[in-house]
Amino acid sequence: MWRIESPRLIAGLTRMVRDVGVAEDLAQDALVAALEQWPQSGVPRNPGAWLMAIGKRRAIDGFRRAEVGERKYAELGLTQQSQHELDAATVDTALDDDIGDDLLRLVFIACHPILAQNARVALTLRLLGGLTTTEIARAFFAPEATVAQRIVRAKRTLTAARVPFEVPRGADRAARLASVLEVLYLIFNEGYCATAGEDWVRPALCEDALRMSRMVAELMPEEPEVHGLAALLEIQASRIGARTGPNGDPILLKDQDRTRWNHVLIARGLVALERAERLGGAHGPYALQAAIAACHGRARTPEETDWLRIVALYDALLEVLPSPVVALNRAVAVGIGYGPAAGLEAVEELHGSGLLDGYYLLPCIRGDLLLRLGRESEARAEFKRAAHLTENLRERSMLLARASSPTATQRGEA
Amino acid sequence: MRFMMLMLPNGYQNAPPGTLPTADAIATMRKYNESLQKAGVLMALDGLQPPSVGGARVTFSGGKPEIKDGPFTEAKEVVGGFWIIQVKSREEALEWASRCPAPPGDVIEVRQFLEFSDFPPDVQEAMMNMPAIEGET
Numbered sequence: 001m002w003r004i005e006s007p008r009l010i011a012g013l014t015r016m017v018r019d020v021g022v023a024e025d026l027a028q029d030a031l032v033a034a035l036e037q038w039p040q041s042g043v044p045r046n047p048g049a050w051l052m053a054i055g056k057r058r059a060i061d062g063f064r065r066a067e068v069g070e071r072k073y074a075e076l077g078l079t080q081q082s083q084h085e086l087d088a089a090t091v092d093t094a095l096d097d098d099i100g101d102d103l104l105r106l107v108f109i110a111c112h113p114i115l116a117q118n119a120r121v122a123l124t125l126r127l128l129g130g131l132t133t134t135e136i137a138r139a140f141f142a143p144e145a146t147v148a149q150r151i152v153r154a155k156r157t158l159t160a161a162r163v164p165f166e167v168p169r170g171a172d173r174a175a176r177l178a179s180v181l182e183v184l185y186l187i188f189n190e191g192y193c194a195t196a197g198e199d200w201v202r203p204a205l206c207e208d209a210l211r212m213s214r215m216v217a218e219l220m221p222e223e224p225e226v227h228g229l230a231a232l233l234e235i236q237a238s239r240i241g242a243r244t245g246p247n248g249d250p251i252l253l254k255d256q257d258r259t260r261w262n263h264v265l266i267a268r269g270l271v272a273l274e275r276a277e278r279l280g281g282a283h284g285p286y287a288l289q290a291a292i293a294a295c296h297g298r299a300r301t302p303e304e305t306d307w308l309r310i311v312a313l314y315d316a317l318l319e320v321l322p323s324p325v326v327a328l329n330r331a332v333a334v335g336i337g338y339g340p341a342a343g344l345e346a347v348e349e350l351h352g353s354g355l356l357d358g359y360y361l362l363p364c365i366r367g368d369l370l371l372r373l374g375r376e377s378e379a380r381a382e383f384k385r386a387a388h389l390t391e392n393l394r395e396r397s398m399l400l401a402r403a404s405s406p407t408a409t410q411r412g413e414a
Numbered sequence: 415m416r417f418m419m420l421m422l423p424n425g426y427q428n429a430p431p432g433t434l435p436t437a438d439a440i441a442t443m444r445k446y447n448e449s450l451q452k453a454g455v456l457m458a459l460d461g462l463q464p465p466s467v468g469g470a471r472v473t474f475s476g477g478k479p480e481i482k483d484g485p486f487t488e489a490k491e492v493v494g495g496f497w498i499i500q501v502k503s504r505e506e507a508l509e510w511a512s513r514c515p516a517p518p519g520d521v522i523e524v525r526q527f528l529e530f531s532d533f534p535p536d537v538q539e540a541m542m543n544m545p546a547i548e549g550e551t
Contacts, residue, residue, distance in 0.1 A: 001505075001506075001509055003501075003502050003503075003506055004453060004506065004509060004510070043512070047513075100452075130502075204502075207415075207500055207502075208502075210454070210500070211453075211454035211455060211500065212454060213454070214451070214454035214456075215452065215453065215454040218451060218452045218454070241529065241530050241531075245538070245539075245542065246535040246536075246538035246539050246542070247535065257542060260530060264457050264458050264498065265457070268457070
């Protein structure tokens with residue numbers, strides 16, 4: 001129930017008390033009250049409204065306590081007046097629309113650029129995803145105390161800076177929205193391609209990000225990039241079940257059993273992509289990445305993949321998102337669409353720039369292309385280099401295996 | 415984790431052709447479906463005609479398929495629709511099912527999806543080595 005109700009509850013209460021930390025405490029109080037009372041009174045017809053009424057009641061008590069300083073009075077007031085408010089709440093149907101706005105404000109606050117990136121991630125998972133601190137700590141292999149501290153500090157920062165509880169408009173909006181999308185994408189990616197730990201995918205984290213991206217898409221139906229992100233995550237997530245073998249080893253895109261892709265998610269992704277494009281967002285960075293993912297999603301066999309279209313989409317993506325990682329992915333597509341020599345040429349350009357020094361995928365992809373050109377000893381050296389650069393244990397062992405026997409498996413886009 | 419919520423409407427096994435929910439019932443259910451969608455948990459949903467419309471059972475009692483047209487009057491209950499939801503826990507799935515504005519007598523059966531990872535590693539291995547269904551060459 002916490003997971004279902006807490007985001008809306010915290011959002012509504014934040015509007016009232018103007019402090020996410022206080023709002024979260026109130027929401028937790030309300031939940032405790034529900035756990036105490038519902039077993040006897042039965043679950044109310046509208047649990048969300050019931051919880052909100054209790055939370056608001058406690059908030060008012062809090063204000064009163066602060067003013068009068070008389071704790072007892074507040075507690076008495078609660079028992080006498082709460083029933084009436086709860087009755088009123090059950091018929092409060094206008095609540096839903098307001099809550100949508102509050103929820104959106106909460107999204108923007110949790111992803112506020114004033115916060116460090118890891119604080120945004122933790123706060124978003126906590127406030128919007130309804131995860132406990134323990135769950136977040138486990139997901140990121142961080143000590144629980146560190147995450148708790150991070151969340152407390154983030155809330156304090158928001159309060160100290162008096163960050164307004166509002167949906168940004170005007171010039172500010174684009175940057176703030178970008179931060180929201182970035183946070184969701186980061187969460188998804190940590191699940192999709194874990195940077196640390198034993199497992200190479202952590203589906204639960206992907207599901208959290210996916211769920212939040214759908215939520216945000218419902219809240220901002222007119223924003224094309226929000227649908228672009230949702231599309232990207234749906235299509236990427238469709239492959240999760242096929243991306244790992246029985247032992248948890250990664251399976252490359254071209255080797256995946258495509259019947260095990262989740263076709264419901266692919267269909268959802270294609271619909272979201274179409275929506276982004278219809279809203280004029282075909283050239284947004286997320287929509288373009290979704291369009292690339294869709295090229296794979298539509299192909300029933302690896303051979304059916306339209307690599308030339310993928311290269312063209314990467315070209316467009318590089319215009320709006322000029323990043324060396326995108327350029328590297330483009331080089332992979334070039335290597336398949338136009339042959340390994342063309343691909344290697346693109347990789348060498350990047351190699352020369354030095355922008356990707358230390359990034360394990362560069363030597364890995366270089367190794368692949370060299371191998372396809374028959375330059376085996378050079379390829380081995382590249383795989384070895386890549387193995388030493390990755391933190392992920394599964395990937396490291398796969399790369400080391402390739403360094404000793406390079407022709408056994410070939411790297412593709414996973 | 416994914417769950418399917420199977421709606422088993424009261425008496426649907428005997429429902430005559432043209433049995434449809436009322437406009438009111440549709441509006442109420444729509445609100446519920448929207449709440450699933452807004453929460454980001456809804457993956458898919460659909461409704462099914464009663465077995466008297468287009469329904470049939472293909473049985474394999476002797477190993478060979480045998481077709482028997484609907485309605486299935488001997489059935490205790492039949493599926494009338496379904497939702498596929500993606501949630502954090504079984505408790506959450508049950509919570510969502512409990513919130514359905516279903517009329518008295520209806521049943522929602524909540525079932526967890528069988529995931530590839532639920533099979534033991536050797537079975538997974540065997541499944542993976544099987545040729546893909548759509549002729550991969």
